[in-house]
Amino acid sequence: MYKLADLPSKYEEKKMSPQQAAELVHDGDRISYGFGYTAPYAVDEALAERLKNGDLKNIELVNTLSMHEPAVYQAAENNDQIKFTCGHFSGLDRKHSKNGRCWFTPIFFRESPKYWAEEAPADVLIIQTTPMDKWGNFNIGPALTDIRGYLKGAKKVIVETNSKIPFVHGMQTELNLCDVDAVVEGNNPDIPEITSRPADDKDRKIAETVVDLIESGSTLQLGIGALPNMIGQMLCESDRTDLGAHTEMLTDAYVDLYEAGKLTSSHSSIPGKIVYAFAGGTKRLYDFLDHNQKCCAAPVSYVNDVHVISSIDKMISVNGAIDLDLFGQVNAESAGFQHISGTGGQLDFVQGAYGSRGGKSFICLHSTRQKKDGSVESLIKPVLPLGSIVTTPRAAVHYVVTEYGAAELKGKSTWKRAEALINIAHPDFRDELIKDAEKMGIWMNTSRLSL
Incomplete structure (x- = not known):
């Protein structure tokens, strides 16, 4: 943990542009966007630009569920650049699967934190959180799910802050600045909403x-x-x-x-x-x-x-x-x-x-x-x-x-x-x-x- 007085300077040391954060990803890395609406936007777009320029290859993106289409999917021309693996399919993941770009990982949801921590850790985890509070904590928001497993296993952690993510109370909902490698101040997009058809x-x-x-x-x-x-x-x-x-x-x-x-x-x-x-x-x-x-x-x-x-x-x-x-x-x-x-x-x-x-x-x-x-x-x-x-x-x-x-x-x-x-x-x-x-x-x- 950092001293409280050191938080402002440590934050500035770790603050990066989306492009700088995207440079932390290297050929052959397994990266993760976490679960659902923890997926980033600004860093994702910066990674997409690298893919378009041919700067990256042999990347695997592992998620638990997609709630918005990642820019890297549109940017990549083939699976040699980036392939996708998912632990629970949404409509987007089904589309990617039909196109031969996404594969399902069969696993009990309760086991996935252990899996991401011990069996298939990510080289780089990139997730949205709330902005940092005065104590140096980022709140993970209402998609805690298997994020602790991702965090435990990841070699590098990038947070992209979003002021529209709800601050939630609960168990292990916070992530401290000392456990983060880079902070990107995001563009604060709305959280994707989920609606259902009317009952019949x-x-x-x-x-x-x-x-x-x-x-x-x-x-x-x-x-x-x-x-x-x-x-x-x-x-x-x-x-x-x-x-x-x-x-x-x-x-x-x-x-x-x-x-x-x-x-x-x-x-x-x-x-x-x-x-x-x-x-x-x-x-x-x-x-x-x-x-x-x-x-x-x-x-x-x-x-x-x-x-x-x-x-x-x-x-x-x-x-x-x-x-x-x-x-x-x-x-x-x-x-x-x-x-x-x-x-x-x-x-x-x-x-x-x-x-x-x-x-x-x-x-x-x-x-x-x-x-x-x-x-x-x-x-x-x-x-x-x-x-x-x-x-x-x-x-x-x-x-x-x-x-x-x-x-x-x-x-x-x-x-x-x-x-x-x-x-x-x-x-x-x-x-x-x-x-x-x-x-x-x-x-x-x-x-x-x-x-």
């Missing part, structure tokens, strides 16, 4: 089923999208009280619950705190987090720890799926061979919620999907399509919910779970699924559940 009738029916199974005193893990938002709205309008938050991703739904007086968090992992690994939503959410001591950002290695999750009574986990099969295997990552998202923490919360006293986990999905050619397919399938990834194995699944109700699968035999899933499939596909189940040897025609 299917979402409303699914939400009604889930909310009916949630008790007062429960702690919530909700993802992002129309369905989690609808669950949050219905809970706001319900008679449920004394709810808490322990969630990988904090969204606007939690702001709704807090403003409605529902979110006391008295039974959360840290009593009285809204605990999360990262936040993603609208400016309203980011404003809610700024200097809010009710909220506690924590590393994903803590938030997604199965033992931590299971220690919370009445833990409720709500996650989505792309499709699932009659064995109860859940695919939440790929459409056949096309990679869509990532492993994330779904399995951690499914197992943790079931281990919780009075806890429940829900895998939610529409019963059908309309394809590009206008035809409709069932998302409950006899077997998962070739290339599909099993995100949550059948033995871990607790409840599956569609607009036709809930199927409790935990501990059910293969034929009982097949029947339960067929009964929440779209009626147009049930007879076909029965025939498939018969061929697979997991259907008993004398025990069909009444609809």
